[in-house]
Amino acid sequence: MExxxxxxxxxxxxxxxxxxxxxxxxxxxxxGMFWTFLQPLLTMLVLVFIFGNIFGRNEKEVLNYPVYLLxxxxxxxxxxxxxxxxxxxxxxxxxxxxxxxxxKYIYPMANVTSNFVTFLISLLVLAVVMAYFLIxxxxxxxxxxxxxxxxxxxxxxFALCIGVGMILAxxxxxxxxxxxMYEVFCMLLFYATPIFYTVNSLNxxxxxxxxxxxxxxLYSIVSMFRDxxxxxxxxxxxxxxxxxxxxxxxxxxxGLVFYKKQDEFILHI
Amino acid sequence: MGNVVVDVNxxxxxxxxxxxxxxxxxxxxxxxxxxxLRYDDFWALTDVNFQIEKGERLGVLGFNxxxxxxxxxxxxxxLKPTKGTITTKGVIAPLLELGAGFDMNYSGKENVYLYGAxxxxxxxxxxxxxxxxxxxxxxxxxxxxxxxNYSSGMRARLGFAIATAVDPEVLILDEVLSVGDARFKAxxxxxxxxxxxxxxxxxxxxxxxxxxxxxxxxxxxxDHGKMIASGSSEEVxxxxxxxxxxxx
Numbered sequence: 012m013e014x015x016x017x018x019x020x021x022x023x024x025x026x027x028x029x030x031x032x033x034x035x036x037x038x039x040x041x042x043g044m045f046w047t048f049l050q051p052l053l054t055m056l057v058l059v060f061i062f063g064n065i066f067g068r069n070e071k072e073v074l075n076y077p078v079y080l081l082x083x084x085x086x087x088x089x090x091x092x093x094x095x096x097x098x099x100x101x102x103x104x105x106x107x108x109x110x111x112x113x114x115k116y117i118y119p120m121a122n123v124t125s126n127f128v129t130f131l132i133s134l135l136v137l138a139v140v141m142a143y144f145l146i147x148x149x150x151x152x153x154x155x156x157x158x159x160x161x162x163x164x165x166x167x168x169f170a171l172c173i174g175v176g177m178i179l180a181x182x183x184x185x186x187x188x189x190x191x192m193y194e195v196f197c198m199l200l201f202y203a204t205p206i207f208y209t210v211n212s213l214n215x216x217x218x219x220x221x222x223x224x225x226x227x228x229l230y231s232i233v234s235m236f237r238d239x240x241x242x243x244x245x246x247x248x249x250x251x252x253x254x255x256x257x258x259x260x261x262x263x264x265x266g267l268v269f270y271k272k273q274d275e276f277i278l279h280i
Numbered sequence: 281m282g283n284v285v286v287d288v289n290x291x292x293x294x295x296x297x298x299x300x301x302x303x304x305x306x307x308x309x310x311x312x313x314x315x316x317l318r319y320d321d322f323w324a325l326t327d328v329n330f331q332i333e334k335g336e337r338l339g340v341l342g343f344n345x346x347x348x349x350x351x352x353x354x355x356x357x358x359l360k361p362t363k364g365t366i367t368t369k370g371v372i373a374p375l376l377e378l379g380a381g382f383d384m385n386y387s388g389k390e391n392v393y394l395y396g397a398x399x400x401x402x403x404x405x406x407x408x409x410x411x412x413x414x415x416x417x418x419x420x421x422x423x424x425x426x427x428x429n430y431s432s433g434m435r436a437r438l439g440f441a442i443a444t445a446v447d448p449e450v451l452i453l454d455e456v457l458s459v460g461d462a463r464f465k466a467x468x469x470x471x472x473x474x475x476x477x478x479x480x481x482x483x484x485x486x487x488x489x490x491x492x493x494x495x496x497x498x499x500x501x502x503d504h505g506k507m508i509a510s511g512s513s514e515e516v517x518x519x520x521x522x523x524x525x526x527x528x
Contacts, residue, residue, distance in 0.1 A: 020400050027397040035385050043439045107398055112357035112372075114490040188305040277353075278295065 025121050032096070032125035047129055048136045051088065055081045055140075062207045068156055072209045074241055075144055075152040081137050082237050083206030085130065086164075090172060090229060091197045093126035097176025098183045098193060105280035115273050116266075119180040123172045137240070155243030163246065164235040167254045171228060174261025177269045184272070184279050204229045228257040284333040284369075285450055285481045286355060291364035293325040293350055293505075324350040325505045332498075334449075336446070337482040339492035339513055341520045342502035348485045351502065352452055355483060370449025373399065380439075384428035388419055388438060391427050395442045409445045416471070418464075437464060444471050451475060453484045467480035489517040 018025075037043045058080050059067065097119035103106070104118050144150040182189045204227060215221045221225035224230060231254040235246045289313050296425055325347045342348050353359040355373040381398040382391045392413055396406035406413075414420055417437045427435060431528070453472070476482065476495075486492055492499055492513055499516035501509040509519050 024397040026399070027394050027403075031383060031386065031390070031394060035383070036391075038385065106380045109353075109358065110356075111374055111398055113398060113400075138287050186308070227451050256398075277359055 017114055021117055025117050028121035029125040033128055038100050047133050050083055050191055051136050053135050054084060056205050066208045066212055069212060070151055072211060075150045078141055078152060078241050080207055081140055082240055085133060086202060086233050086236055087204055087206055089126060089130035093123045093172040094175050095239040096122040096126060096181055098179035101180045101184050101276055102280050105265045116269055119176040120173060123176050127169055152241055153243040157239050157243050157245060161239040164232045167258050168232050171261055174258060174265040177265030181268045181272050184276050203227055204233060284331045285334050286332040287367045288328055288330050289364055289365045291325055291328045291354060291355060291361040292323060293323045295324055305377040306501055323505050330500060330510060332481055334481055335479040336498055337496040339496035339499035340485045341499060346502040346503040348502055350446060352454055352485060355450055372450040373443055373446060373448030374452040382427050385426055387426055388423040392442055413441045413445045450481045451464050489520055493517050
């Protein structure tokens, strides 16, 4: 109760930080907010150009390679950007935290949220690209009512980012190395998540390797997202269960670690 | 005793300090393996006890490193005491290092709202006081300029204007009455004085007994984290002055 009351008091700080991050992201750039659309579009083109011939041929599995790519990339990009920002948030606001009392969890949470808003805006690109293929080409992609369920993977993804962000923010206060290690981890994640390939096309015979790939919660989230948006089929309930459980565990761990350590932050930043 | 606004009860603060600050894993492991990871206990405050009632103005005197800033941080709620408890009532406005909450890429106007939110105020609340803040800071023509282009004096003025535009119950002053040029200094002191008239409770840190005599009615002296004197500001200032003489 006490916590809710406190959060209610500082809700304006939360929204101010979200607002600030979004406003400042593209300030001083000529195209401004337009980059939110342009950046995913351009990287999609690059990836289509590079991998289109290798993985894009299998029409039956990817249906529409550009859309397949864009789905994976948007989710991956949001996850990495949000968690990275959350990770740095405490140290970056050190000057404030040292001087005034503020509930510290606001910082990682607001940073994830501001990225979430940009992510939601960038989904428009996906809508435009899909509309293009549906209207102007005879794509194998289908639009079904399942697209209305897209909010399920998105909410799970958001929760996952909050949890992971809290853990990373806490770790980063103690060891700045975490930043560099996480950078490498994110690169690994890019290849370990089926963004530009399909799991079947890899022909993995080694069971352990396959399980390792499937243990990645982003794999579940990306699959669910594509099921809704691209394939137009119901989601695999196992994916929902696994990723939701993973996200909840992360939030619990993140919340506990953060709560236990937050009073010490000031001594380290 | 019905109106205790700040109650500091047996507060002790311990810093566990490493000889050197270790903030990367390599150093941590090397030190861990070579057993050089030594921690020093350092008590910045030991058993500090005092109460401030509504409308009282407490001066905190002490030499450098006596624990004054630590005490203010504890009262402001930034630092949790290792032992003891601290209870405060109402809105606390810490005027510690003005402008710490600014974002350099943000314009002056945007920073007013950000800073206000950091202090826990709503957008609407700041809206009502916005004009007053701008006028007091004398920055009307610069509100749309990013704060990174401000001079340090302008930044401090804006910070002071925001921090004092609200009606706090407890005001924490850490030698901030030296903002800007002489004219603004006089203006800001006048502002703080008028807040005094509104029965605000003040916690004031200073080296200058003259200032404490002028502004406060009670005072304490901290020395190496211990409270060695407390009482009316005149008495305590006399003790402090003789301490200063003694060390000379």
